[in-house]
Amino acid sequence: MNIKRVLIYSILGFAALIYLLPLVVMVITSLKDLDEIRSGTLLSMPQALNFDSWDKAWGSACTGVSCEGLKGYFWNSVLIVVPAVIISTVIGALNGYVLTKWKFRGSTLFFGMLLIGTMIPFQVVLLPMARMLGFLGLAGTTSGLIMVHIIYGLAFTTLFFRNYYISIPSELVNAARIDGAGFWMIFHRIILPLSIPIIVVSVIWQFTQIWNDFLFGVVYSSGDSQPITVALNNLVNTSTGVKEYNVDMAAAIIAALPTLFVYIVAGKYFVKGLTAGAVKG
């Protein structure tokens, strides 16, 4: 019994170590200067805590022509992610509410078509979406990119909320209707307070999807409005002078920090929300 335990834990520990290794390498590389990187091995420890490369990645590294670091692009991403996540979650919640509690003729078909939306690969929508953005005069703008993310995310958020709301008894809605509440009042006073777990799921999902998105970002934005993923790519690929591995690593960590942060803060709700089913009345 005891030996089994030891075995299980050592296997788990080993797996965790392997998973964590890239992150460890990134962190220690970002803290070395270039001489240390050249002379040492991948896993050798930095001699001192040296945040110069982080400074450079944030404020002065070259991303293509301009050399102002990731700073501006980080805020670009925030400006894209925050409205896109909020709007797609709100609309997804409303969709789920209507699809489960206020069914209309053809609502099942409607939901089926939305489900197909979750299976469409990014690449397929690139050209039609570009045409549409041009038609709307939103090509190359931040609002255009936000709109793309909202539309693409809606299928997912609707699916989340619909599957969650289906387990909320309809009698609850009927009781509220008899009590005199209308569509919005029921949503606001009865349904939303029960939705915290699934809102967390939707927010985490959308946040990571949109923050990590590269393809839409590189296609639909230009110049100063590009998101951080595109800037990171440019930073790493800028090929003047020596390759600054420490700056690359620091930049990559900066780009990944927000999603990491969201998972650490809300991760346990994520699991809870995905597995949460019946709302006991």
Added chain:
Amino acid sequence: MHALKIQNIEKIYGKVKVLKGIDLEIQPGQFLILVGPSGCGKSTLLNMIAGLEPVSNGNIFIGDRDVTHLDPKDRDIAMVFQSYALYPNMTVRQNIEFGLTIRKTEKSEQKKIVEKVSKLLQIEPLLDRKPKQLSGGQRQRVAMGRALARDPSIFLFDEPLSNLDAKLRVEMRGEIKELHQREGTTIVYVTHDQIEAMTLGDVIAVMKDGEIQQFGPPQDIYDNPRNQFIASFMGSPSMNFIPCQAEKVNGVIQISLESGNEKVKVPIKQNIKGLEAYADKSIILGIRPEQITQQGEEKPDSAKLNCDVELIEPTGPDTLVTVRINGVKTVCRIHPTAESKVDKLMPLLLDMSKVVFFDPDTQERVY
């Protein structure tokens, strides 16, 4: 003046007629039970009275208002659901106040109503709890409190006791009845449980396949079922149906009963005109378990038969004895002290003054 009037209500889903023209009328203060097996349309009918389901054809009046196409909130009704449907994110107090707040009742008035209702239902100590901290019976009370607070002209109950355990169900049943007697409320109550129907109702509508089979006071439905379905549905254990041969001897219809090795002919003294038509034909005798008793309980119109006992089930106050009469299993309600043994003959008395007859083909009552 009626409290609720339903005129020729129909519900059609695609090609299926779920309700086939229902007519009903009850007076203020009456307790109406809609009872029937599952799928008979009773819950659909209730939901249509509530306004939760659109009406395909026909009209519904509450008081003298035509509410057929009104929203639930405009119908002046309150409803208690099977799952109680308490708002899980609100306290008991907020649950009760919710409907009042929406209707913009004054705060001071709300407080008075909550006080009154919670006192009536003895839920005062629970007011600040959330529904998930309550037991089944307490949730049931709160759900009733929420309905009472609104003081509507009609209360709708949708199988409110079916989620409770047996003991609590009997207890809450009593409380609902008491509440009705005290407050004089008008209630429409859906159940599939015939005992609830019998104990609670002033009037019962027995439903089957989207139609009302019989409408009347509980005792009348119990004593004078219109057909075999109603007779078997109301009462537990249900009525025995014994097929027998009728013949006319000296101007009197007799039926033959056989059990063990004994065969007797029993003249029917009840004045049932329709029986004449069944001379020399078969007919179904309907007799309730309590109308077959042990010896020593002779009634003016008792028939005696020695029966082969097949099964004995003591329930405490009575013992249910299963015998075979004319080849069918027949349940009798016997006093527990009466001696009976499996596979032994037992002399039994059939009270013929209350038996009913049904046509074997149509299963309709013979009057």
